[in-house]
Amino acid sequence: MVTRGFSSGRKPPTDTDARIPPGQYLEQGFPVLSAGPTPHVRTEDWSFTLKHGPRPIKKWNWAEFNALPLTKMTRDIHCVTAWTKFDTAWQGVLVDDILADAGIEPPTAFTLALGFDGYSTNVPTKDLTGGKAMVALLYEGKPITPDHGGPARLLVPHLYFWKSAKWLNGLQFTERDEPGFWELRGYHIYGDPWREQRYTNDP
Amino acid sequence: MSDAPAAQSPWQTVTITRIQKRTPRVTSFFLQPSRPFAYRAGQHVDVRLTAPDGYQARRSYSIASAPETGETIELAIEKLEDGEVSPFFHEIAAVGDDVELRGPLGGHFVWSDGDGGPLLLVGGGSGVVPLMSMVRHRAIRGSLVAAALVFSARVWDEVIFRDELIDLAERRDGFDLVLTLTREPARRPADYARRIDAAMMVQAMTRLPAPPKLAFVCGSNAFVTAAAEALIDAGVPAALIRTERYGV
Ligand SMILES: Cc1cc2nc3c(=O)[nH]c(=O)nc-3n(C[C@H](O)[C@H](O)[C@H](O)COP(=O)(O)OP(=O)(O)OC[C@H]3O[C@@H](n4cnc5c(N)ncnc54)[C@H](O)[C@@H]3O)c2cc1C
Numbered sequence: 001m002v003t004r005g006f007s008s009g010r011k012p013p014t015d016t017d018a019r020i021p022p023g024q025y026l027e028q029g030f031p032v033l034s035a036g037p038t039p040h041v042r043t044e045d046w047s048f049t050l051k052h053g054p055r056p057i058k059k060w061n062w063a064e065f066n067a068l069p070l071t072k073m074t075r076d077i078h079c080v081t082a083w084t085k086f087d088t089a090w091q092g093v094l095v096d097d098i099l100a101d102a103g104i105e106p107p108t109a110f111t112l113a114l115g116f117d118g119y120s121t122n123v124p125t126k127d128l129t130g131g132k133a134m135v136a137l138l139y140e141g142k143p144i145t146p147d148h149g150g151p152a153r154l155l156v157p158h159l160y161f162w163k164s165a166k167w168l169n170g171l172q173f174t175e176r177d178e179p180g181f182w183e184l185r186g187y188h189i190y191g192d193p194w195r196e197q198r199y200t201n202d203p
Numbered sequence: 204m205s206d207a208p209a210a211q212s213p214w215q216t217v218t219i220t221r222i223q224k225r226t227p228r229v230t231s232f233f234l235q236p237s238r239p240f241a242y243r244a245g246q247h248v249d250v251r252l253t254a255p256d257g258y259q260a261r262r263s264y265s266i267a268s269a270p271e272t273g274e275t276i277e278l279a280i281e282k283l284e285d286g287e288v289s290p291f292f293h294e295i296a297a298v299g300d301d302v303e304l305r306g307p308l309g310g311h312f313v314w315s316d317g318d319g320g321p322l323l324l325v326g327g328g329s330g331v332v333p334l335m336s337m338v339r340h341r342a343i344r345g346s347l348v349a350a351a352l353v354f355s356a357r358v359w360d361e362v363i364f365r366d367e368l369i370d371l372a373e374r375r376d377g378f379d380l381v382l383t384l385t386r387e388p389a390r391r392p393a394d395y396a397r398r399i400d401a402a403m404m405v406q407a408m409t410r411l412p413a414p415p416k417l418a419f420v421c422g423s424n425a426f427v428t429a430a431a432e433a434l435i436d437a438g439v440p441a442a443l444i445r446t447e448r449y450g451v
Pocket of ligand 1: 081263264265279280281282283284285286288289290332333447449450
């Protein structure tokens with residue numbers, strides 16, 4: 001349906017088209033989204049736990065975690081509120097390297113990312129491994145600010161950005177694909193921006 | 204379960220049936236859906252505009268009307284000078300025009316009478332919109348849940364829904380209104396003329412019969428950050444605070 005009087009003044013140059021998923025627009029800033037107040041987690045109090053169900057597999061403190069191999073990832077990110085931001089530059093620890101340090105292969109096909117604020121989001125394990133995701137510690141070379149999820153956030157750039165859980169304190173392998181906080185509140189179980197999987201019943 | 208997601212619906216065409224200027228920068232648009240549209244106070248919709256060449260712009264807008272208000276949905280849109288979608292609504296959209304809409308969306312920033320209270324609502328500028336839906340829902344239901352709305356605006360004439368809010372507060376049925384103006388002196392005796400801070404939150408809570416069971420904060424990102432910190436400094440547990448950020 002064409003909207004009377006609306007023109008495509010903001011249409012992005014065609015050379016960027018291929019990088020903008022359906023229904024998204026290009027954003028220069030970095031808007032913030034979250035369900036509650038911003039937790040201020042001090043690195044002294046920070047820890048990261050890898051779990052299989054309720055059972056902890058390994059736990060790292062801030063210094064131990066920072067001693068893991070650091071990888072750079074520069075990616076386009078896509079927020080469900082319809083903005084896309086190009087070339088965001090992160091550094092952190094690949095989920096592969098976390099698993100290697102714990103000396104395990106992924107025990108199940110599903111994972112819940114857990115946050116200090118009690119929120120969670122579900123991601124299939126295969127979307128976290130193979131170099132596809134990391135626990136980010138730096139954004140544009142600097143510590144991630146609390147409003148963007150620091151000290152550490154998950155980065156799963158090929159899915160809508162709510163899957164990149166802020167204030168991360170653990171990954172939990174689950175037997176089934178268990179919906180997380182936002183997925184229980186109307187957001188899509190998988191969240192592929194290229195298939196526009198924004199809300200629960202999107203195909 | 205109160206947080207269960209509403210069944211999601213695809214895009215539908217809605218018709219603008221009425222346009223009402225609320226403040227110099229905010230105008231309400233009343234939309235008539237083409238399919239039944241049930242929602243909860245606090246939810247939002249996505250609006251989509253399409254140009255002749257297929258280019259589309261989409262933005263989220265909170266619903267200002269109460270779920271009980273009947274067929275039409277009210278959106279209250281603030282004009283951002285160099286924006287894309289809000290100036291379209293203010294300058295071009297007219298009664299009788301169609302736009303596309305999807306929703307209702309959001310299953311966290313919602314409140315119904317049955318969720319109980321006391322309720323502390325904190326809004327900045329157009330961030331009052333979803334809180335207005337809650338306040339209206341509460342009034343229409345004849346709810347006994349105590350609620351206080353702390354509403355920050357730059358000046359008196361930018362207090363969206365001002366007369367309606369003052370009327371509702373004057374009913375003295377458990378709803379209390381606190382206005383704070385950031386660029387003008389206060390007009391009403393118990394109002395403020397400064398940005399929201401912890402002391403103001405502490406005083407707002409003394410207007411409630413008991414500590415809040417839920418607090419809802421909505422507005423620009425900077426506003427929500429500051430107001431949520433003020434609530435925490437005033438002793439409200441973080442787990443009780445729900446936020447909606449308008450992005451910019
Ligand atoms: C859940 C939710 C609910 C909302 N509810 C409401 C509501 O009830 N009422 C309301 O008024 N708003 C609401 N908003 C905000 C709304 O979605 C829009 O963000 C707002 O209307 C601005 O859209 P716009 O197209 O006019 O401006 P945009 O074009 O998005 O621009 C926003 C700002 O960014 C700047 N900008 C944009 N693009 C560029 C660029 N390329 N370069 C430099 N600067 C740029 C513009 O100058 C402008 O100031 C809500 C947002 C969310 C997420």
